[in-house]
Amino acid sequence: MSQTSNLRAEFSAWMHANFCGEYECLRGRATPGDEDAFPGLRLKWEREMGAAGWIGVGWPKAYGGRDASLEDLVSFNEEYARHGGPGRAGHIGETLLAPTIIAYGTEAQKQKYLPGIKAGTEFWCQGYSEPNAGSDLSNIKTKARLENGRWIINGQKIWTSLAMDSDYIFVVARAEDGSVGRCGLVFLLVKLDQVGIDIRPIKQMSGTAEFNEVFFEGAMCDEADIIGGIGDGWKIAMALLGFERGASTLGQQMIFADEFRQIASLAKRNGMMQDPMIRQRIAKAYAGLKIMRFTALRTLEASQGGELSKEGYMSKIFWASWHRDLGELAMDVMGASAEILDDGEYNKLQKLFLFSRSDTIYGGTNQIQRNIIAERALGMPKEPRGGGIVIKG
Amino acid sequence: MDFRFTQEQQDLIDAAKAFFDGENTPERMRKMAAGEPTTNLWPQFAKLGLLGIMVPESAGGLEQPLVVMAGIAEAAGYAGLPDPYIELAGITVPHAENDELSGPIRRAVRSNLRPYIDAALSTSNEAVISIDPLRNLVKAQGGNDTAIDSINFHGAILTAAQLIGLSKRMLDISVDYAQTRHQFGKAIGSFQAVKHHLANVHTQIEFTRPMVHLAAMKGGAAVHNAKIAAIDTAMLAAESAIQVHGGMGYTYEVDLHFFMKRTWALCGEWGDRNYHMKKLEDYVLNGDAELGPEHTFKTHVMKSGEP
Numbered sequence: 230m231s232q233t234s235n236l237r238a239e240f241s242a243w244m245h246a247n248f249c250g251e252y253e254c255l256r257g258r259a260t261p262g263d264e265d266a267f268p269g270l271r272l273k274w275e276r277e278m279g280a281a282g283w284i285g286v287g288w289p290k291a292y293g294g295r296d297a298s299l300e301d302l303v304s305f306n307e308e309y310a311r312h313g314g315p316g317r318a319g320h321i322g323e324t325l326l327a328p329t330i331i332a333y334g335t336e337a338q339k340q341k342y343l344p345g346i347k348a349g350t351e352f353w354c355q356g357y358s359e360p361n362a363g364s365d366l367s368n369i370k371t372k373a374r375l376e377n378g379r380w381i382i383n384g385q386k387i388w389t390s391l392a393m394d395s396d397y398i399f400v401v402a403r404a405e406d407g408s409v410g411r412c413g414l415v416f417l418l419v420k421l422d423q424v425g426i427d428i429r430p431i432k433q434m435s436g437t438a439e440f441n442e443v444f445f446e447g448a449m450c451d452e453a454d455i456i457g458g459i460g461d462g463w464k465i466a467m468a469l470l471g472f473e474r475g476a477s478t479l480g481q482q483m484i485f486a487d488e489f490r491q492i493a494s495l496a497k498r499n500g501m502m503q504d505p506m507i508r509q510r511i512a513k514a515y516a517g518l519k520i521m522r523f524t525a526l527r528t529l530e531a532s533q534g535g536e537l538s539k540e541g542y543m544s545k546i547f548w549a550s551w552h553r554d555l556g557e558l559a560m561d562v563m564g565a566s567a568e569i570l571d572d573g574e575y576n577k578l579q580k581l582f583l584f585s586r587s588d589t590i591y592g593g594t595n596q597i598q599r600n601i602i603a604e605r606a607l608g609m610p611k612e613p614r615g616g617g618i619v620i621k622g
Numbered sequence: 623m624d625f626r627f628t629q630e631q632q633d634l635i636d637a638a639k640a641f642f643d644g645e646n647t648p649e650r651m652r653k654m655a656a657g658e659p660t661t662n663l664w665p666q667f668a669k670l671g672l673l674g675i676m677v678p679e680s681a682g683g684l685e686q687p688l689v690v691m692a693g694i695a696e697a698a699g700y701a702g703l704p705d706p707y708i709e710l711a712g713i714t715v716p717h718a719e720n721d722e723l724s725g726p727i728r729r730a731v732r733s734n735l736r737p738y739i740d741a742a743l744s745t746s747n748e749a750v751i752s753i754d755p756l757r758n759l760v761k762a763q764g765g766n767d768t769a770i771d772s773i774n775f776h777g778a779i780l781t782a783a784q785l786i787g788l789s790k791r792m793l794d795i796s797v798d799y800a801q802t803r804h805q806f807g808k809a810i811g812s813f814q815a816v817k818h819h820l821a822n823v824h825t826q827i828e829f830t831r832p833m834v835h836l837a838a839m840k841g842g843a844a845v846h847n848a849k850i851a852a853i854d855t856a857m858l859a860a861e862s863a864i865q866v867h868g869g870m871g872y873t874y875e876v877d878l879h880f881f882m883k884r885t886w887a888l889c890g891e892w893g894d895r896n897y898h899m900k901k902l903e904d905y906v907l908n909g910d911a912e913l914g915p916e917h918t919f920k921t922h923v924m925k926s927g928e929p
Contacts, residue, residue, distance in 0.1 A: 314807045350912045363868055365805035388869050432870055434879035440869075506896055558856070560886070561896065565737050568887045569759070570751040579753065586864055586882075594868060596815035612813070 236286070236297060237304035240503060242571055243281060244312040252277075259316030260484050262584025263577075264439040268394055272352070279349025284323050288331060292339060293347050299529055303479045310483030318394060322346040322353035326399055330470040333456050333465055342418065345396070356386040356400035356419075356443060357466060363388075364597050367410045367463060371445060373402035373417060375452060380417055382425070382448040387589070388402045392428045392441040395421055400445075401466045404459050414462025418454040435575065435583045478525045478544065482518065485548075488555060488581055495578070496562045510558050517551045542606050546598040549588040556585030625835055627693065631686065635693040642701035648877040651702060655755040655880075663705050668726075672707065676716045681723045688712070688776060689838035691785040696831075699888075702881050704756035706730075707742035712780045713741070717773055730762070731773050735893045737762050754883040777892035778845050782834045782852035786827060788885045789852075789859035789927025793823045795878055796866040803868075809822060810866070819862040828857040843905040846898040853895045856885045 249258075252274055258266040278284050287302045288294025297305065309317075317323070327346050330338050345351025362368040371384025382402055392398065398419050405413030421428070425448030430438035457465045493511055496502040502511075525544065559578040560567040567579070575583065589595045603609045627635065645663055653660050665671050677683020689711040698708050709730060715723070717731050730736075730743035738750055739757040748761040797820055800811030810816045830851040837848035860882045862892055864871035871878050889895065905911050 358869075361804070363805060364810075365807075368805070432874035434874055434882070436874070504896055506899065506902075553861075560890075561894070564894065565890055568753050568890055569738065570753060573751045575753075582886075586861075587869070589865060590868055590872065594865065596813070596865075599815065602916070614808070 234590045236295070236301040237308055240283065240305055241308045241312070243283065244308060244314065247277060247281070248312050248314060249615055251569065255315040256313040257315075257487065257577075259318075261588075262580040264316060264391070265437045266315070267320075271315055272349075272394065274315065274463065275317070275319045275349035275352075277349070279319075279347060284319065285327060285343075285348050288327060288343075288347075292331060292343050303526075303529065306471045306480030307483055310480045310487070313487075318391065319346065319349055319352055321355055321391070321395075322351065322397075325355070325469050325472055325478070326353050329456060329465060329469040333468065335453070337453065338418070338456070342397075344516070352395040353397045353399065354392045354395040354421075354443075356389060356398045358388045359385060360387055364594055367414075369414060370402055371400065371402040373400075373404045373415050375404075378452045379449045380452060380454065381426050382417065382419065382445040382450070384445050386443040386445075387440075388429075389428075389441045389443045390439055392421065392443055393430065397421060398426075398443060399456075399469075401462050404462070411461055413464035414466070415459055416456045416465040417450055418456070419448060419450045423448060435580070447454070478548075479522070479529075482522055482525065482546070484523075485552065485555070486518060488559070488577075489514055491577065492555070492559050492562050499562070499564065501562045501564065507558075507562060510554075510561075512549070514555055514558055517547075517554075521548055521551065542598070542602050545593060546589075546595050546602070549595060549598075552585045552588045556582040625832060627690065631690050631693070632870040634675070634684070634686070634690065635697060637670070638694045638802075639697035639700070639870045641666070641670060641672075642697050642703050646701045648702075650882070651704065651756060651877070663707070666746050667705075667707055667711070673711050673715065675711055677723055681720060683723070687839065688716075688779060689835050692779055692838045695783035696787035699784030699884075700791045702756075702791065702884055703786070704754075704884075706743050708780050708784065709740060710743060713773060713776045716776060732762060733773050733777060733892070735774050735897070736891055738779060749785075752887055752929040754880075754887040755882070756880065757887060762813075763806060774892060775841055777843055778849045778898070779834065779838045781888050781892045782830075782837070782849045785856040785888055786831055786834060788828075788881050788888070789823065789827050789856045792859045792863040792878065792881050792885070793820060793827065795876075795881070796820055796823075796863040798877075799870075800866055816866055819866060823855070823859045823862050826851075826858055828895065829856045838888055843902060843909075843911065846893075846902040846905070849893060849898045850895055850902065853889045853898075857888060860885045 235410075254269070255270060255274060257268055259271055275284070282293075285292070285294045285306075286297045286305055288296070290296050295301075298412060323346055327343060330342055334342075342351075346353070356371075357366060359368075359370060361370060371382065371386065373380045373382045375381075382400060384402065386398075386400065389398070398421055400417045400419050401414055402417060404415040408414075419426075420442075425446050427444040427446070429442045429444070431440045431442060432438050433440065463586055491504075492514075496511060501507045521544075524547075528544065560582050563578060567582075570576070570579065591599070600612060604611055645661060645666070650660050666874070671684065672694070674683035675686050675694065676688070677685065679685045691708075695708045695712060710727065714727055714729060714731050718727055728743060730739040739746075739762045741749065741758040743762045744760045744762070746763060748759040750759050750761055752759050787824050797811070800816055800820065803810050806813075811820075831846075833844065833851045834848040837844035863878055864882065867876060867878055870876050873879075893901075906913070
């Protein structure tokens with residue numbers, strides 16, 4: 230391992246000096262399952278970070294970044310989580326779309342879209358999944374056609390996180406009539422605030438609504454608001470997801486570590502730590518946490534060249550299953566009171582339990598992850614498709 | 623051992639099941655969760671004789687054994703019945719004094735294994751809010767009950783039976799969904815990665831029910847075994863059901879969450895998994911358990927004070 234630069238110390242000092250006062254109430258909030266906490270204040274916090282230059286530290290200097298190394302990015306994410314920084318409202322724009330625009334976008338797109346992301350003033354959401362394109366993501370039916378220098382979009386996206394707080398959505402749509410699967414798709418950058426777009430929240434079993442359905446009825450964007458060309462949509466969409474499995478993983482593990490600590494300290498307080506079965510499960514959760522951390526560090530080092538190593542395919546199923554089990558452990562440590570909502574609100578551990586029911590589903594179910602591992606890491610034959618559809622590319 | 627119900631008993635269970643399924647529809651549960659008024663089922667419980675299942679014949683009841691009540695509790699679990707009918711008819715009534723049985727009873731019995739009770743069975747106004755929006759709970763009052771072991775026995779069995787019913791309901795909903803939801807050009811139920819989940823749940827349900835029925839008939843350490851098996855089955859059923867439903871399973875829109883939330887609530891009631899596992903460990907390792915093959919077919923008679 231090489232030496233870490235002073236970015237960690239610099240950012241830690243900034244968090245210490247700035248993540249206080251009115252932002253105090255955001256400490257440890259807006260983590261998965263708690264996304265609806267203080268939406269307005271969180272957007273203000275994003276602007277605060279943006280103004281201080283802490284958004285896009287991994288971007289090239291030419292676009293206002295610091296060209297931070299992977300290790301520095303890891304430090305940055307760890308410090309953010311260590312200070313209890315809230316879930317990042319702007320993470321889709323900063324860590325997914327911006328690297329995609331930098332890698333595949335035009336100069337004009339970089340000038341148009343990066344500054345708003347960098348300043349923490351413009352927010353993005355992801356338009357991939359559709360009602361019939363979930364696990365079968367390439368079965369996209371949303372259509373886009375060029376007309377008088379504009380893309381006209383019709384169709385529907387679903388499970389769109391944070392759409393109600395966002396300014397833009399990137400949309401994967403079918404531009405070639407008669408194309409199927411991964412062919413004939415485009416990747417478009419679309420403003421949400423227009424008459425052709427309707428956003429409807431989806432009520433979750435926890436009562437909150439973090440996901441949305443987004444309906445497109447003659448929605449428009451400029452002809453130039455396409456990343457790559459016609460037919461490149463799938464390639465761009467997958468490249469974007471590749472940026473997801475990066476340094477933020479270690480920040481996520483800091484959140485896990487915090488949850489784990491809360492469970493362990495509750496077990497000490499309420500006497501559950503006396504129980505040999507609970508002790509074993511707490512120790513097992515600890516072991517998993519450490520395994521994830523060192524595996525992630527090793528994977529990140531191995532992927533310095535840009536290409537994700539094969540371990541990357543396995544990270545999702547491991548953390549998702551670990552976190553699902555942690556949710557059950559949290560409930561068992563709470564004992565009989567696990568059923569009861571204090572003051573009518575889910576407490577942190579109950580939210581953890583409920584939200585972690587979805588960990589093995591969103592972002593690719595465990596079943597899809599196993600297929601990916603078997604097919605890409607082990608080189609096994611692909612599962613046959615029904616309906617006689619042959620997937621090219 | 624005879625696990626078969628008599629025709630009369632089976633008819634009774636079937637009638638209760640038809641009543642629960644017909645009345646406690648998902649629409650009723652949604653209304654209830656929204657705080658809207660719903661049908662009061664208590665007059666019908668009485669009219670159909672469901673309150674007297676365990677009342678002695680001499681007091682005008684049907685004097686059925688606990689295992690029949692377990693069959694009815696499974697049906698109540700399947701329907702997701704939120705009304706505390708099982709608690710009243712299967713736990714309170716069998717432990718009531720004879721002179722109390724002449725009038726309507728509306729109370730819960732006390733137990734250290736059930737710190738919260740349904741508001742309808744209590745005079746307490748210390749309301750607490752359950753993770754299951756259909757359970758109106760209050761803090762249970764402390765105090766003694768003379769027949770506490772028998773109460774805990776009934777509580778654990780009838781909770782285990784409800785968990786079997788809930789498991790079966792979550793399985794049925796998931797089987798339906800796996801047949802109608804298509805991805806990759808096929809019903810998702812045609813993929814082994816999906817159907818194996820449901821086959822596992824089905825297997826566990828079928829292996830749990832006899833354990834619960836045996837425990838209802840014989841008591842003893844079997845009660846712990848039954849509650850553990852029911853918890854494991856129901857947790858697996860919930861986990862598999864949401865997985866098969868994908869993102870839809872996490873929404874309020876599909877009915878699954880009502881049954882999952884009831885499952886999570888009931889797993890901890892009348893002794894959670896750790897409690898019963900410790901009891902079972904004690905029985906096998908520290909107690910006077912008769913472990914050899916010569917004891918396999920010995921009839922175990924529940925002693926007073928068990929489990």
